[in-house]
Amino acid sequence: MRGANLLFRTVGDRELVERAAGGDVEGYNLLVSRWEKKLYNYLLRLTGNRDDALDLAQEAFLKAYNNLSRLGEADKFPQWLFRIAHNLACSKFRSDGRRPQADSESWPEEGEDAAPVMTGGPLPVGSSTRLYPLELELIVARALEELSADQRHAVILKAIYGFKFAEIAEILDCPISTVKSRIYAGFEQLKRVLGEDVAAKAAFQK
Amino acid sequence: MNCGETKQALMDLVLDEAGSEERQQIEAHLAGCAACRAELVNLRLTRKLLVQGLPQEEMPQRIAFVSGQAAKGGLRGWLGSRTFAIPVAVAVAVAVLACGLALARARLVIEQGHWELAFGQAPAATTAATKSAPAGTSLPLPAGLLTREQAQQLMAAAIRESEQRQEAASAARLEAALSQLDQRQRATLLALAGQMRYFEATQNVFYKEASRTRTALELVASRLPAEKGDRP
Numbered sequence: 001m002r003g004a005n006l007l008f009r010t011v012g013d014r015e016l017v018e019r020a021a022g023g024d025v026e027g028y029n030l031l032v033s034r035w036e037k038k039l040y041n042y043l044l045r046l047t048g049n050r051d052d053a054l055d056l057a058q059e060a061f062l063k064a065y066n067n068l069s070r071l072g073e074a075d076k077f078p079q080w081l082f083r084i085a086h087n088l089a090c091s092k093f094r095s096d097g098r099r100p101q102a103d104s105e106s107w108p109e110e111g112e113d114a115a116p117v118m119t120g121g122p123l124p125v126g127s128s129t130r131l132y133p134l135e136l137e138l139i140v141a142r143a144l145e146e147l148s149a150d151q152r153h154a155v156i157l158k159a160i161y162g163f164k165f166a167e168i169a170e171i172l173d174c175p176i177s178t179v180k181s182r183i184y185a186g187f188e189q190l191k192r193v194l195g196e197d198v199a200a201k202a203a204f205q206k
Numbered sequence: 207m208n209c210g211e212t213k214q215a216l217m218d219l220v221l222d223e224a225g226s227e228e229r230q231q232i233e234a235h236l237a238g239c240a241a242c243r244a245e246l247v248n249l250r251l252t253r254k255l256l257v258q259g260l261p262q263e264e265m266p267q268r269i270a271f272v273s274g275q276a277a278k279g280g281l282r283g284w285l286g287s288r289t290f291a292i293p294v295a296v297a298v299a300v301a302v303l304a305c306g307l308a309l310a311r312a313r314l315v316i317e318q319g320h321w322e323l324a325f326g327q328a329p330a331a332t333t334a335a336t337k338s339a340p341a342g343t344s345l346p347l348p349a350g351l352l353t354r355e356q357a358q359q360l361m362a363a364a365i366r367e368s369e370q371r372q373e374a375a376s377a378a379r380l381e382a383a384l385s386q387l388d389q390r391q392r393a394t395l396l397a398l399a400g401q402m403r404y405f406e407a408t409q410n411v412f413y414k415e416a417s418r419t420r421t422a423l424e425l426v427a428s429r430l431p432a433e434k435g436d437r438p
Contacts, residue, residue: 025273036269041262050266058269065271133258134410134417140259158221159256165223184217191252198255 017074020065032061035078038161039085045156046089056092060085079167082157086171143193151186158183207235212242220249264403268396 013034019027036057043053043060064071064081071080144152150172157163157171165183169176207215212235218224219232236243352360 023273025271029270032269032271037262037265040265044263045260054266057265061269062271133261134414135421136255136259137261137414138418138421140256144260155256156260159253160260162222183221184214187217187221187249187252190256191248194252194255195248 013077014074017068017071017077021068021071021074028065031077035081036061039081042082042156042161043085043089046086046153047093052089052092056085056088060088063088076167076170079163079170082161082163083171083173086153087173139194139197143190143197146193147186147189148182151182151189154179154182155186155190159187207231209235209239209242212236212239213245216242216246216249219246220253264400264407266401266404268400 011030013031016027016031016034020031039060040053040057043056044050047053047056060081063084064077067084071077144156147155153172154168157168158165163171165176165179168179168183172179212232215224215228215232218228224232236246
């Protein structure tokens with residue numbers, strides 16, 4: 001009886017942004033549910049701390065809502081949101097007098113896959129190499145630590161979240177050329193380090 | 207396009223920044239260059255490793271906002287609000303009265319200008335009538351004095367209309383309350399499921415710590431050639 005009144009319809013970010021800008025809180029909640037996990041994980045990479053990441057994510061969404069009228073184009077919501085979050089994270093670390101990577105020794109890359117112990121079979125990452133998810137996480141975490149913070153942020157925004165160069169330039173508030181050079185250099189270095197690590201792993205397992 | 211130019215183009219390709227024109231040029235070059243094909247494989251593998259090595263973690267709790275000014279919704283809020291409390295109370299009282307009378311098979315019988323309440327089976331000539339129609343009924347009233355039949359018809363029509371209205375209203379209210387309950391339950395279950403996933407994930411931190419130590423040791427061991435033969 002109740003189900004008969006439901007219709008399936010897709011809504012885009014643009015429509016939700018417009019609804020939220022008109023004061024529709026539920027519309028904004030839909031937008032939040034769409035982006036919260038990505039934003040939280042990005043902030044987790046920046047801060048290395050779950051509490052901080054959650055606080056900053058909430059703060060960023062609230063700030064974004066209160067300033068929605070200043071967002072010129074609804075399509076730019078994602079990079080605008082990430083920019084707010086990025087700036088909040090940076091100013092938080094400035095006021096705390098520590099740098100985001102300062103507590104990197106205390107397990108910075110805390111991305112837990114859902115229960116690798118129970119589900120984790122080897123990942124087929126290359127023709128001759130098999131890595132367990134956890135080992136891969138450790139290798140990737142160490143490789144990322146070798147990049148500069150600027151390179152790391154740009155590379156993560158690109159490779160994980162799929163933002164365009166121009167969007168990353170907006171998030172990090174720097175020229176596109178800077179973004180490109182950070183990503184090219186960072187990605188090149190990752191390729192080398194990961195290649196070595198994976199090769200070392202493969203040699204070790206033979 | 208030579209290999210030097212292709213190097214950056216390959217990175218663009220892997221990072222989804224290559225336009226269709228650039229893509230065609232790359233493909234043309236790749237067809238005749240094994241070194242660049244190998245480089246492309248390496249770049250793709252790098253991105254794949256990066257994505258798999260940085261899994262997205264569940265949030266410890268979901269983020270949601272409520273409006274500071276909108277009336278808190280739901281049946282309770284609606285009944286509790288001042289605007290509706292009195293009409294609703296009146297409607298409920300009328301409905302209860304109507305139901306009670308109907309259950310007792312009571313009738314208001316008009317006999318030669320006198321009203322009386324009667325119980326039990328109605329005589330064939332008189333028709334049931336329980337109460338006056340609430341304000342807002344839209345029945346046309348003929349001018350002048352009413353005959354008994356006219357009065358009975360009018361009252362029966364008013365009762366039918368009123369009953370239909372009330373049935374519809376209570377059905378709508380019931381439905382609203384049910385759907386709200388359903389949503390709340392669903393939200394609770396979702397929150398619970400999220401927390402379970404999060405809990406499950408955090409358990410693995412311990413495993414990770416142990417495994418990190420093991421990996422570090424293994425890497426050290428792998429650099430000592432003398433021990434290599436003893437490894438399984």
